[in-house]
């Protein structure tokens with residue numbers, strides 16, 4: 001059940017700006033620790049990127065988006081509008097600073113550092129999810145069948161060697177599968193893959209929207225108030241932070257910025273210049289096709305997941321660099337449609353088409369922790385491809401910052417002044 005909208009109270013202890021999975025998990029966590037929390041979002045909670053993702057809790061995904069393999073292929077990828085990592089050329093000027101940083105972060109040493117930082121967070125992703133599942137009663141929405149990458153050519157499998165070695169070195173549990181072993185796990189893929197890479201510990205959700213609704217209900221049950229408003233102004237003062245927006249004027253002791261891909265202007269008002277951009281991603285849904293697969297499957301060369309969800313198969317992924325304003329690109333949706341039909345030509349027409357905005361930093365690390373200007377502003381955004389996976393651990397870290405607990409040095413890799 002969606003919590004009632006409240007009128008803005010005059011002052012509150014903590015405002016969480018943005019009710020995506022990161023804001024919802026954080027509000028729930030803080031309320032569970034007895035904090036007074038106001039969650040602010042102009043839109044339906046959980047209706048942003050958190051609504052349409054592939055549903056994987058990808059604790060294995062420590063390989064940053066920017067890495068030497070992507071760097072080698074980058075010109076070809078960006079020039080091909082049908083590649084899994086494409087660019088809307090109209091946005092090139094706006095994206096040039098981000099792309100320049102992305103290229104630097106794709107060099108070997110930076111890739112290793114970014115993977116190490118991500119792996120540190122990801123190692124806690126499953127336990128943190130376990131706590132949140134209990135807290136919000138999500139048990140029936142969780143699937144525990146692992147996750148599968150499939151490689152359709154010897155060349156693609158060979159190209160994955162660096163990634164496999166890196167994950168192995170960082171302690172990720174992964175198993176190389178033969179074509180026959182892939183078919184044993186996923187009979188519908190018999191003959192379709194030369195190799196698989198199985199992540200047996202991974203879990204996934206069967207309905208991201210359902211998860212968001214439960215998180216909101218659990219937060220509301222712990223006293224979190226929801227205010228349907230857009231925050232456009234943020235000013236730090238000695239007593240805390242003043243937040244303003246159309247019809248909004250409120251003083252808070254602390255604010256958590258969790259506005260996903262739209263966090264950048266708010267962070268800037270707190271004094272943090274953060275190179276946040278969006279990696280646009282798409283999904284299609286095919287009704288009644290869920291039984292085709294037993295777990296999320298990613299054909300690595302195509303850059304999307306096929307995830308069986310409640311009552312449908314969701315095909316979600318690919319990257320389009322192109323900013324927040326451009327309309328959905330039908331060509332990207334057609335690409336997903338053609339891609340999934342290479343495995344399942346019998347599928348009917350998709351019933352849902354969606355574009356979402358991943359909040360992405362060039363180094364693939366989120367920004368978590370206090371603003372370097374004021375401890376009253378705490379950042380919790382920029383989770384890129386891993387926001388669903390990392391929401392509960394982010395919530396825990398934010399709660400630790402607010403309570404003055406934990407090892408502050410641990411957050412150095414996610415600091416707002418690292419750029």
Ligand SMILES: Cc1cc2nc3c(=O)[nH]c(=O)nc-3n(C[C@H](O)[C@H](O)[C@H](O)COP(=O)(O)OP(=O)(O)OC[C@H]3O[C@@H](n4cnc5c(N)ncnc54)[C@H](O)[C@@H]3O)c2cc1C
Pocket residue numbers: 017018019020021022023040041042043044045046047048049050051052053054055056057058229230231232258259260261262263280281282283316317318356357358359380381382383384385386387388389390
């Ligand atoms: C195709 C696709 C597939 C993906 N698959 C996965 C996956 O399998 N696993 C995984 O872990 N991650 C996945 N992701 C990434 C994940 O969905 C995101 O990282 C995550 O949803 C980000 O959550 P968020 O709460 O930061 O942002 P969002 O969910 O976008 O929420 C941000 C909220 O902030 C609100 N807001 C914005 N501006 C303001 C403002 N000024 N004032 C108040 N509120 C504001 C918005 O209305 C929105 O509700 C995928 C993403 C895409 C696009």
